[in-house]
Amino acid sequence: MKNTSSLKSMFIYTVAILHIMLFTYAAISKILDFQNFRAQLGQSPLLSIFADVVSIAVPSIEILLSVLLMIPKIRIRALQYSCFLMFMFTVYIVMILNFTSFIPCSCGGVLEKLGWSEHLIFNIIFVVLGLSAIAFSKGLRHTILISAIGGSIGTLVLITLFLLSEDKMQKENPFIRRLPQATAAKIAEIKLPNNTVYIAGATKQNIYVADRLAPLQVYEYDASLKTKKHYTIVLDRENFKFRELRLKVLYPDFYLYDGSVPVIYKGSITDWNAKVVSDGEYGFSDIIFINPNQRIILGKERNVKQNILALIKDKDSLQVSVHNSILKKQIDGAFDISGTMEFSYEWNKFIYIYRYRNQFIVTDPELKKKFEGNTIDTVSKARIKVVKIKSGDTKMAAPPLVVNKMATVVNNLLMVNSMLQGRYESSEAWKHSTVIDVYDINTGNYILSFYVYDENGARMRDCYASDDALYVIIGAELQKYGYGVRIKSQFKYKKIPAGDRNVDRTPEEKSRSNY
Template structure:
């Protein structure tokens, strides 16, 4: 019996020493590289919104448990706490591997070198060791009866509670990240993959549209020629538009493709001409549209536009339909003035055909406007950044008749594109726990689910050190980007592809 007691004591001491070594090493590793550890927690699908306090709590708890295990008087309490913490860590990894659409970086010294599956096995071993140590205390003759009874009751409760608290953290973090985001981005690796690129030679190209496997690009300096490329980049073709009414006072002609139609528009004339991409001949003019600064076709006869016909020449959105009377319907309440009504309401206009929604994203504040095709407000949403008021300074010249930016504006949203239920936004504002170096080498794209009013994920587009992302275009399978003179095509991958196809939120299958 003496030998059994001695062996039991050796086993217990060995397990305690292993736990002390593990927790001290892990805690010190986290504290020595605290900034990186906090960034990694900020990318965690379970702890993103709690990273600020969890990043401090975890190493502190690990050190406290190590201290409890050192002193025999507090050893049972330390073992119980160590066992519960390892249950939480193991549950965390299990959820990461089975219920998350992406796997973040590991953390903690040498443990960071392990794969997540290896890390799971490692944690299970320590859970078993903890259970063995507690069982040792239950069967030990030196342990008082009431402590034995308490341990027997507490172990299963601890297991259930530890697993439950991690699940609650996961579900609450997901809800906060998608609907109440405190400006924490979730970068998901392998969201896109570069499959091809080509040099367009000029930086005057823009995306005109997409139809039946071909992407169309217009050229501001050569407006009557359209470049079309298929998704494999094996077929490139330049088409000249057959347009004979060239005596109009054009200033900035834009070509837009919508289904089987193409539109030649210029808001300064103003004019909207239409033809079919089958032969690229202008066959009809949609007469009666007022001057506009930007416009987007809704269908073959309807265009949503923005002009300066609001109060004090403020921006206002309207819908023009060549087949109705009256032809123009304004929605003066959609764009909301904060400073001058022009610069502060400037933004990007889209029509999402799949949702049947007008989508307007402000440049200088975190607001997205959704309206139906009649310009009736559906709702106002927000990007995840916190800039709700435009940070611009407007200067007035010639007795207030001219307005100019008096200082460089603080851009929030730079480039946007929409397809199906998703909105892609290039943000210019770094979030919490982000690496400044990445912002120097990449354009950061945030993705939103417009149907569910949820932030989905973020990803970087690299290779823009000396150039900038000029525009994006999205199909159900690919992202096209013009960066300087380069046309890049990226395939949508993983959870982003699933989100595009079926709109299922990431990490929702728990």
């Protein structure tokens, strides 16, 4: 009996020492690399909102348990608490693996090298060892009862944290980005003619690049970025004093426009000949072509010099519908409501993304507002300073804080290039990459983010999302970022009506069936 009792005591002591070593090592690792530990918690789908509290609480509890396990009189009670903590870590991993998006291991040190499955097994072993030690001391029935109660409480606590965290992330995100794996990765690249080109459009098969300094020159690259074709656009009329012609390719057609003139050309990519289709009196700074007879422009309201949106229809006769209540003035009604216009042809929705504040607007093609959404940063009011000059115009008096630099839309996904660093993000990664935040235009919800990395010190300066990849221009290089499963799983497709005459066309071609 003495030998058996001695063996049980030795086993309990050994288990306690193992837990002390584990908790001490883990706590010290977290403290020494605290910023990284907190950043990893900030990426957790279960604990994002509580990262500040948890990052302090967990190592503190681990140190406290290590001390309690050293005291023989309360060692069994300390082992019960230790098992409870390890059980919560185990349930956390199970939930991460089965019910949420990814999170990198936040344990630190050697344990950080373990994969999720190995980490799960490691935790289970420590839970079993702890329960065995408790059973030797308190008996099997007591151990089962304590395990059932503790396990239920631990699981309920984690589920509650998960639901609270997800709810707050969606409703009142405190600028915490989700940066999961398997989002997007560079899969191809090619040198461009120069660094003055921009992306004019793309389909699943090709991407079209135009040159600001030579606006009639077009470069067509195949989707693999291995072959290039060069075309020259031929205009039927050239007697206009253009400032900057811009090209937009909407398969199978293309448009050339200069809102300062204003003139709009239209042609087919089969021959690249362009004819004037609009020579109106309405100037604009940006334009969206909904179909050949309908477009949305961003321009200035006469006599007021404030930016407004206008819907133009010219099938039989020119109809201009001004919508001056959609864009919300904060300061001057011009600079403060500057933004980017995009259109989802798949969902037939117009999106306006403010440049200097955390807001975007979704409407139907008739500019009837659907809802206002928010980007995840916290800049709700434009931080700009404007002054009036002698002519009565206004200009920027100081460099503005740019919130959303550029954007692109594909299907139901809005991809926004944010210029602001979020909470818990690596400063080193931020210095050498550009972030893309992804939102759902049907719900306004933030989904995830990913990085586009700099090349030779150059940052991303243009982007265009097609159905299967994000194309970006960095310096004088065109790169293709293929979508991973995390982004592909977020696509939502509209059902194609029966008898659709475009049923055999590619998704991009179907989406532009009005053309």
